[in-house]
Amino acid sequence: EAGVTQSPTHLIKTRGQQATLRCSPISGHTSVYWYQQALGLGLQFLLWYDEGEERNRGNFPPRFSGRQFPNYSSELNVNALELEDSALYLCASSRDRGNSNQPQHFGDGTRLSIL
């Protein structure tokens, strides 16, 4: 069974640009989560999508947005990039929604570097 896949592996942008990160969940998983892992800060929850809808959002500005497609894959968009957006962006998926008893499984992330 293929795991969570993310693309691209690395992304280099400059301040003010926009970035799009992509995630394909494990087959059969309907929930997709996005996290930011900045150096020394641990995993910070960004967004949770399930069945195509945004279910929860972390404490990030509106320029962080995303969507989930009918095939359950997902995009994370970051507009007006700032230097502090440089981080590893991790996608995770899980099987059920709501008060799920299924744990999250992570991809290897997209490393976003802002110059």
Next chain:
Amino acid sequence: QKEVEQDPGPLSVPEGAIVSLNCTYSNSAFQYFMWYRQYSRKGPELLMYTYSSGNKEDGRFTAQVDKSSKYISLFIRDSQPSDSATYLCASGSGGYNKLIFGAGTRLAVHP
């Protein structure tokens, strides 16, 4: 105060040692507890997950939750150099999909 606190380490042990990794949490409503292992330049890999309190064992790994003291532990027996990684604890109250992560503890097991 962070909701989930974890000593960042680094923790350095000799091969074969028993490793104890610990986290504390502040929210008494937390019922879901997880441990992930993250190698350099990789995503977190699920190690163990438990609901409520008690112990759970899987091979060389034992996860322990003490809800009275709000303490989460991961024990690694017969540690190997391949166990060298960052270990992340996580907990939450609304299911495994609403988790708060600790900052991670770096572990180095030397031959």
